[in-house]
Amino acid sequence: MSPNAPLLGxxxxxxxxxxxxxxxxxxxxxxxxxxxxxDPDNGGRLLATRQVQGLSGDGxxxxxxxxxxxxxxxxxxxARYFGGNHPVVMQIPTRIAP
Numbered sequence: 453m454s455p456n457a458p459l460l461g462x463x464x465x466x467x468x469x470x471x472x473x474x475x476x477x478x479x480x481x482x483x484x485x486x487x488x489x490x491d492p493d494n495g496g497r498l499l500a501t502r503q504v505q506g507l508s509g510d511g512x513x514x515x516x517x518x519x520x521x522x523x524x525x526x527x528x529x530x531a532r533y534f535g536g537n538h539p540v541v542m543q544i545p546t547r548i549a550p
Contacts, residue, residue: 459546463524469517469544471531473504483535487517492530492541504535521548 461467469487485504490496500517521527529544 459529459544460549461519461521461546462549463521466518466520467546467548469519469529469531470514471517471542471544472512472514473533474512481535483533485515486532486534487519488530488532489519489527490530491528492532496530499529504533521546524548524550 459467459469471485471487473485483504485502486492486498487500488496488498492498499519502515504513504515519529525548527546527548529546531542531544533540
C-alpha cells in the first residue's frame with residue numbers, strides 16, 4: 453500500500469478516502485481491505501471492509517471508501533490489507549474542521 457497525502461474534511465460531510473494497493477502487497481487471487489478509525493490493534497472502530505481482486509505483474513489498484521466524520525479535530529485512519537503473506541497496514545492522517 454502506498455501512503456496518501458493528509459486528508460482535510462468537514463464534520464458530517466462525506467470524505468473520500470483512497471487507498472492505493474501495490475502489487476507486492478497483493479495476493480494473486482483476492483484479499484480483504486479494511487478501513488478503521490484509530491489503530492485496529494488498540495480498539496479502533498471498523499468503518500468498512502471489502503474484498504479486493506488480486507493483481508499480477510506491475511499493476512496496482514486504488515480502492516475508495518467514503519467516511520462521514522462525526523467529530524472535528526485530528527484523526528488517524530488505518531487501512532489494513534489481508535491477502536499476502538502477512539497483513540499490511542497504512543496510517544492515513546486526517547484533519548476534520550467543524
